Amino acid sequence: MKNTQGRQGTRSAQGTPYRRPQKDPVRILAFEALRAVGERDAYANLVLPGLLRAAEQDAAKKGRTFDRRDAALATELVYGTLRHQGTYDAVIAACVDRPLREVDPPVLDVLALGAHQLLGTRIPAHAAVSASVELARAVLGDGRARFVNAVLRRICAQDLDAWLAQVAPPYDEDPEEHLAVVHSHPRWVVSALWDALGGGRAGIEDLLAADNERPEVTLVARPGRSTPAGIAASLPPETTVPGRWSPYAVRLAEGGDPAAVPAVRDGDAGVQDEGSQLVAAALAAAPLDGPDARWLDGCAGPGGKAALLAALAADRGALLVAAEKQPHRARLVGRALHGNPGPYQVVVADGTRPVWRPGSFDRVLVDVPCTGLGALRRRPEARWRRRAEDVGGFAPLQRALLTEALTAVRPGGVVAYATCSPHLAETRAVVEDVTRSPHAPAADPVDARPLLPGVPALGDGPDVQLWPHLHGTDAMYLALLRRR
Numbered sequence: 437m438k439n440t441q442g443r444q445g446t447r448s449a450q451g452t453p454y455r456r457p458q459k460d461p462v463r464i465l466a467f468e469a470l471r472a473v474g475e476r477d478a479y480a481n482l483v484l485p486g487l488l489r490a491a492e493q494d495a496a497k498k499g500r501t502f503d504r505r506d507a508a509l510a511t512e513l514v515y516g517t518l519r520h521q522g523t524y525d526a527v528i529a530a531c532v533d534r535p536l537r538e539v540d541p542p543v544l545d546v547l548a549l550g551a552h553q554l555l556g557t558r559i560p561a562h563a564a565v566s567a568s569v570e571l572a573r574a575v576l577g578d579g580r581a582r583f584v585n586a587v588l589r590r591i592c593a594q595d596l597d598a599w600l601a602q603v604a605p606p607y608d609e610d611p612e613e614h615l616a617v618v619h620s621h622p623r624w625v626v627s628a629l630w631d632a633l634g635g636g637r638a639g640i641e642d643l644l645a646a647d648n649e650r651p652e653v654t655l656v657a658r659p660g661r662s663t664p665a666g667i668a669a670s671l672p673p674e675t676t677v678p679g680r681w682s683p684y685a686v687r688l689a690e691g692g693d694p695a696a697v698p699a700v701r702d703g704d705a706g707v708q709d710e711g712s713q714l715v716a717a718a719l720a721a722a723p724l725d726g727p728d729a730r731w732l733d734g735c736a737g738p739g740g741k742a743a744l745l746a747a748l749a750a751d752r753g754a755l756l757v758a759a760e761k762q763p764h765r766a767r768l769v770g771r772a773l774h775g776n777p778g779p780y781q782v783v784v785a786d787g788t789r790p791v792w793r794p795g796s797f798d799r800v801l802v803d804v805p806c807t808g809l810g811a812l813r814r815r816p817e818a819r820w821r822r823r824a825e826d827v828g829g830f831a832p833l834q835r836a837l838l839t840e841a842l843t844a845v846r847p848g849g850v851v852a853y854a855t856c857s858p859h860l861a862e863t864r865a866v867v868e869d870v871t872r873s874p875h876a877p878a879a880d881p882v883d884a885r886p887l888l889p890g891v892p893a894l895g896d897g898p899d900v901q902l903w904p905h906l907h908g909t910d911a912m913y914l915a916l917l918r919r920r
């Protein structure tokens with residue numbers, strides 16, 4: 437019998453010709469990544485590499501290719517959609533006739549992916565809609581694909597600016613909600629960041645916009661093991677840029693792959709934001725009277741700062757003890773420190789119940805667990821997962837770890853308290869409470885600003901707060917305290 441319905445043709449119950457959905461591996465991969473983030477609380481940066489590898493292997497089996505451009509587009513779709521989810525949700529909400537919580541999450545993911553292509557990329561509108569409808573047919577079925585089609589057609593009726601004017605309240609009426617919708621941050625995060633940053637509209641807008649930028653990949657050349665110049669010389673000249681502030685930093689140009697850097701493969705260098713490098717370098721540079729032989733990193737996992745500290749300690753013949761409560765993270769610390777030119781020990785230990793004697797260290801770092809609001813550039817989903825209540829949840833541990841750090845350092849020794857969050861409740865409030873507490877050893881603040889030479893806009897001191905929009909770093913906080 438002659439097939440009159442084409443290669444993939446069958447007839448549906450209604451008699452309309454049925455065409456199998458086109459399976460676009462890039463969009464399917466992006467959808468699967470969003471589902472993993474939404475359904476299983478996965479981290480995009482952890483699930484993506486596995487999905488990309490699987491897509492490559494699947495394509496190879498079918499005699500097709502899934503190349504670097506496909507991988508770059510899939511990554512952009514996932515990260516962009518997650519970063520701008522708050523804005524896209526507000527737009528989608530204006531285009532559906534029921535509350536968003538009544539729309540199934542997989543449908544919302546397809547809509548958000550479509551909204552990102554329409555409002556956040558240069559993909560032509562007709563291509564963005566048809567690719568999204570095909571994705572919906574493949575992963576949701578024909579009925580929901582029609583719904584997706586209808587919603588996306590409403591979205592593409594105007595551009596992003598027009599949508600923002602429609603869905604965000606005017607700045608003058610409700611500044612925080614305006615910024616939350618326009619810059620896609622939860623309102624409580626806008627509020628907390630603004631409290632910490634201070635100032636007017638321009639600064640907070642720049643900060644929120646910087647949180648939505650892809651961060652550069654920065655490497656740390658571990659002293660005694662490699663140098664920024666040596667790393668740069670090992671790579672084609674156009675692929676590296678000097679660090680901005682850290683003498684150990686070298687930045688990779690757009691698209692640079694750290695795994696391709698020989699010094700990184702050998703452990704002589706690592707991937708580390710310049711803010712983290714500055715924290716370790718400032719502790720190492722703090723003036724000290726008396727011995728300088730024993731250093732402690734009390735919250736070391738996964739070991740980025742410990743590896744730099746250990747290399748700096750080695751240069752002075754000092755020992756670094758790197759303590760971490762979680763055994764699996766302590767193993768990562770061991771890996772980061774492997775090959776260090778000087779002495780070090782990695783211990784699995786609870787920094788609030790120390791296994792070391794009081795006063796036995798000359799320099800101590802506590803880079804405490806925190807909300808991570810300073811690294812929103814790197815963790816696109818984190819802002820939606822965190823809750824305002826989480827801040828208070830970390831408070832007792834942060835105070836206990838700083839108190840024990842002050843106990844661990846000898847009189848005259850220096851403690852660095854660091855967080856990758858600028859939230860005032862995790863930064864100044866902790867330092868002020870502990871330094872006033874009768875239960876903590878007495879300590880005096882050390883002005884950290886001169887220990888970050890050349891870094892501008894460090895405020896009134898004595899502590900320092902780095903910012904993505906001012907320094908190009910994560911929003912690391914650092915307070916230095918000298919035990920009396």
Ligand SMILES: C[S@@+](CC[C@H](N)C(=O)[O-])C[C@H]1O[C@@H](n2cnc3c(N)ncnc32)[C@H](O)[C@@H]1O
Nearest residue numbers: 735736737738739740741761786787803804805
């Ligand atoms: C912000 S991270 C430290 C990052 C690290 N300094 C780096 O640069 O790679 C905080 C670490 O503290 C660990 N931690 C949490 N509670 C702890 C405790 N009571 N004692 C020691 N480490 C703890 C966490 O497991 C986590 O690895």
